[in-house]
Amino acid sequence: MSTYNPSNPLVRWIDHRLPMFSFMNEHLTDYPTPKNLNYFWNFGSLAGIILVVMIASGITLAMHYTAHVDYAFNSVERIMRDVNFGWMIRYIHMNGAHLFFVVVFIHIFRGLYYGSYKAPREILWMLGVAILLAMMATAFMGYVLPWGQMSFWGATVITNLFSAIPLVGEDIVIWLWGAFSVDNATLNRFFALHYLMPFVIVGLVVLHLVALHRFGSNNPIGIDVKKGSQDTIPFHPYYTIKDTFGLGVFLLVFAGLVFFAPNYLGHADNYIEANPLVTPALIVPEWYFLPFYAILRAIPDKLGGVIAMFGSIAVLFILPWLDRSPVRSATYRPLFKLFFWILVLDCILLGYVGAMPAEGIWVLLGQVGTAYYFAHFLIILPLLSKLETPKPLPTSISKPVTGGAAPAAAPAE
Amino acid sequence: MRKFVIAAAVALGLAATPQIAKAAGGVDVPSQSWAFEGVFGTIDIPAAQRGLQVYKEVCASCHGLSLMAYRNLAQIGFSEEEIKALAADYTVMDGPNDDGEMFERAAIPSDRFVSPYANEQEARAINNGAYPVDLSLIIKARADGANYLYALLTGYREEAPEGVDLMPGMYYNEYYGGNQIAMPQPLYDDFVEYSDGTQATVSQMAKDVTYFLKFAAEPSHDERKQMGIKVIIFLLVFTGLAYASMKKIWADVKK
């Protein structure tokens, strides 16, 4: 990449001492990218942009927010009513969190479909799963801050899960609360951590990108591309403009929510101030937690439920070693493709079950959905890697003529 | 483009799931038509003004509206003079003064709506243990809030249907959870006298007070939608330009 030679003498002077311009040139301009990426590859850059939006809107909210049980609810209402454009900043932060999860979930399923977790991108994938976990922690603690009924009761239900840990469970919960129930101490520490976690996410995202740029993007065909070949194009202007277009579409959806349906994805009960004496009829988490909530409740035993819930993320961590097929893209794996879509339906089913009271048919559906989720990763994928015959792979993106047999996507290292 | 449509459809589908889930669990109330519905919807100002009168003359004896300041009424068309006069009807506790004493004074536009009770305990003591909630956020704090409030206010029945045992001090309402509510029917025909000549039927007053409380729950409602239209127009142009540029730039990439 040392062909970079800025014409501006000041830029040259600085770059010689601090190579930030050549760094940006290498990673944002020249960076060779497969030319066949489809729109599902837009969601990575979108996630990064939302992270910035969340931090900017969050810091602004923090300037006006009061983390105290007696004032938190009203301080958020003061933001909505008396702070200039406070309603907009708050709605941006609130709906930004929802869309952050929409975008990241699509980003993850993209990876699942095109086998982006396979060698040599295992660490890249695992960093992604770590980002998901950090996002969940951040959103959970953020949701407590407005101190509405769902804030309070959601926090109570979720923190109580830790009491399932044998022997020390109860002590851990009290330690988490900093009191004998969810109270002022809890709110304060959640605010501190909610401010901290997004910056942990930024750190993880940087590592995620370092790992990405080691081997470059995967692509819909899933074969390795040779750098500098016909198969790649420079990131700028091709993908900068494509990401800009994607951003425009995303912002249209975002603005639609913020300005015309700001509370559509939220829960009415959170506009009632927290009251430890009144339990809401149905405590439901935000939609992005619903599949996990369904898995938690599918197991009749509390500890078992907690283990299953964390297990549902843990299987994602070890996914690269569960799916041993050398072919990445589902396009060339007919059976894998079928099971991928069944998994998508299963996750939607779990999300639906998570919003329902744990009774009647919902219990059974939750258990079947949970069993299938784990079976997909622990049984079906390992078996498929052995049994399935993939379709022949093309030898390059530019020559989609099918040449030779699989596997062309051999691990690089 | 096909891939793009799929990606967009997936995104929308994901976003719609919680709503499907929610619809499966909620209580059904009949829908009314409201001027604030839709992209171009706004608060109906004459209705909200009449609604303030209903709130003041009926609801305010039991319910507070503590997140609203009198000055906020400027947004539904009251003049500064009118607001000053309206606030002055109420007294608030202020102080301490230079002698260290608390004192009462007439409310001013920057004061919050004066609550009928000193605290929740007093409210419960006066209402046989029931608590008349603060109405500032009521429209947002109930699913389908505007339709629910209208249904609640018009949903009283003189007598409970056969087989239903009303507990003492409770009233039968079709739309309240469990059908027994501690609030006596608050509205009867001609309870208030509108100065604009509108007939004060129960349903008219219920609608008007709903408009007012919709405004109280979200004083920025109209501003939000008006700004939204401008933002969407800007984004449509931006996205269109980005799309055209993308097509031009990508034209030379061989498939």
Ligand code: HEM
């Ligand atoms: C990963 C990025 C972030 C996510 C996913 C996130 C998520 C959330 C969520 C879900 C809420 C509750 C919104 C509501 O229902 O009202 C919230 C509230 C809040 N967040 Fe964040 N947040 C992020 C970053 C930040 C940052 C960097 C700050 C800076 C301090 C911040 C400050 C706040 C404050 C003060 C509130 C309370 C005000 C309110 O509820 O509207 N957030 N956040």
